[in-house]
Amino acid sequence: MSTLSSIERIWFVVNLIPKGNVLPYGVVADFAGLPGRARYVSRALKLAPQNLTLPWHRVINSQGKISSANNTDAFQTQQQLLRLDGIEVNAGKISLSQYQWKPDIATLVITLPY
Secondary structure, three states: OOOOOHHHHHHHHHHHOOOOOEEEHHHHHHHOOOOOOHHHHHHHHHHOOHHHOOOHHHEEOOOOEOOOOOOOHHHHHHHHHHHHOOOOOEOOEOOHHHHEOOOOHHHHHHHOOO
16 A cells, blocks of 8 residues: 555656646546546645646646636746746637556556556
């Protein structure tokens, strides 16, 4: 059994999201072994220490949108970081069919430490 906490498992999954890809909060929760805990993913990202340098910007909502309100600094920062990753963002919307990370099950089984 893993000694990673729930929050650490979320951070681990977020760190796996490759540049040029995104994952919805709920999928991050699923991969972390926390189905139905999408809001907990948001909280875990907010609690991450700055020195962890998580690619938090690659986590979006289930509709393929940036969750922050579009007139906020958080929205602008996330949009800019996603674009720097090569992801097309239109008015805060990202195409999940094009950019959602879909690792094969073998990759997850081998990579996830829990």
